[in-house]
Amino acid sequence: MNDEVDLPSMRVGYGAADPTGKDGVAANLDPSWLVGDPPWRSLFDAWLADAIAAGVVEPNAMIVGTVDADGRPATRTVLCKGVSDAGIVFFTGYDSDKGRAIAAHPYASATFPWIAMERQIHVRGRVVKVDPAETQAYWNSRPRGSQLSATTSDQSRPIASRDALEAAAAAVSDEFGGPLSSTTVPVPEQWGGYRIEPDVVEFWQGRADRLHNRARAIRDGDSWRVERLQP
Ligand SMILES: Cc1cc2nc3c(=O)[nH]c(=O)nc-3n(C[C@H](O)[C@H](O)[C@H](O)COP(=O)(O)O)c2cc1C
Numbered sequence: 001m002n003d004e005v006d007l008p009s010m011r012v013g014y015g016a017a018d019p020t021g022k023d024g025v026a027a028n029l030d031p032s033w034l035v036g037d038p039p040w041r042s043l044f045d046a047w048l049a050d051a052i053a054a055g056v057v058e059p060n061a062m063i064v065g066t067v068d069a070d071g072r073p074a075t076r077t078v079l080c081k082g083v084s085d086a087g088i089v090f091f092t093g094y095d096s097d098k099g100r101a102i103a104a105h106p107y108a109s110a111t112f113p114w115i116a117m118e119r120q121i122h123v124r125g126r127v128v129k130v131d132p133a134e135t136q137a138y139w140n141s142r143p144r145g146s147q148l149s150a151t152t153s154d155q156s157r158p159i160a161s162r163d164a165l166e167a168a169a170a171a172v173s174d175e176f177g178g179p180l181s182s183t184t185v186p187v188p189e190q191w192g193g194y195r196i197e198p199d200v201v202e203f204w205q206g207r208a209d210r211l212h213n214r215a216r217a218i219r220d221g222d223s224w225r226v227e228r229l230q231p
C-alpha cells in the first residue's frame with residue numbers, strides 16, 4: 001500500500017437519506033415490491049427508469065459473468081439493449097471469449113451496478129441466442145462506424161498493433177465503399193444477440209451500517225417465489 005491511498009478507510013455509507021428507514025417506500029425495499037408475472041419485471045423497469053432519470057453514466061451497462069469450458073469465470077461490461085418478460089438482451093461477438101464460454105456453459109449472470117443510486121440488480125439464468133430477425137433489427141439501428149468496426153473485429157483475439165487494427169478497419173471500410181458510402185453493411189456471421197432468461201433476479205438496496213435490503217424473485221418450478229436475503 002502506498003502512503004497516498006488509504007484503501008482500508010475508503011468507504012461510503014448508504015441509506016443516509018433516511019437513516020430510520022421509516023418511509024417504507026423510497027428507502028425500504030421489501031420482497032412485497034416484487035409483484036406480477038414475472039415478479040421482477042415492474043421493479044426492474046422502475047429502477048432502470050430511475051437510473052436513467054438520475055443521469056447515471058451508461059445506465060444500461062451491466063457486468064456479465066460467464067464460465068468457460070475449463071470452469072473459469074470471467075466478467076465484462078456490455079450494454080443491455082432490451083428487456084422483456086423473457087429476459088435481458090445484449091449484443092456481442094458469438095466467437096468472442098464470452099461467446100465461447102456461453103457455448104460451453106449456456107448460463108450467465110448480469111449485474112447492474114447503480115452505485116450512485118445505492119442500488120444493484122443481479123440476474124442469473126440460462127442464455128439463448130436471440131432470433132436472427134431481432135439481431136438484424138438491432139444491427140440496422142447501429143451507427144455505420146460501429147457496424148464496420150464489428151465487421152473488422154475478430155473479438156477477443158490478439159492483434160499485433162493499433163496500426164494493424166486500423167489497417168484492417170480501413171480495408172473493411174473500403175470494401176463497403178469508403179467512409180462516405182451508404183452501402184449496407186451486412187450483419188457479420190459471428191455477431192448477434194443473447195438473451196439471459198432469468199431464474200433469479202435480486203434487488204439490492206444499500207442501508208446504513210451495511211444492514212442492507214435484499215429481495216429476490218426466484219423461479220420455483222413453473223412459478224416464482226419471492227424472499228428476503230440477509231445482507
Ligand atoms: C460501458 C461498456 C459497454 C460495452 N458494451 C459492449 C457490448 O454491448 N457488447 C460487446 O460485445 N462489448 C461491449 N463492451 C466491451 C466488453 O466489455 C468486452 O471488452 C468485449 O465484449 C470482449 O469481451 P470478452 O473477450 O470477454 O468476450 C463494452 C465495454 C464497456 C466499458
Ligand SMILES: Cc1ncc(COP(=O)(O)O)c(C=O)c1O
Pocket residue numbers: 079091092142146
Ligand atoms: C465492442 C462493443 N460492442 C457493442 C457495444 C454496445 O453498444 P452499441 O451497440 O450501442 O454500439 C459496445 C459499447 O461500448 C462495444 O464496445
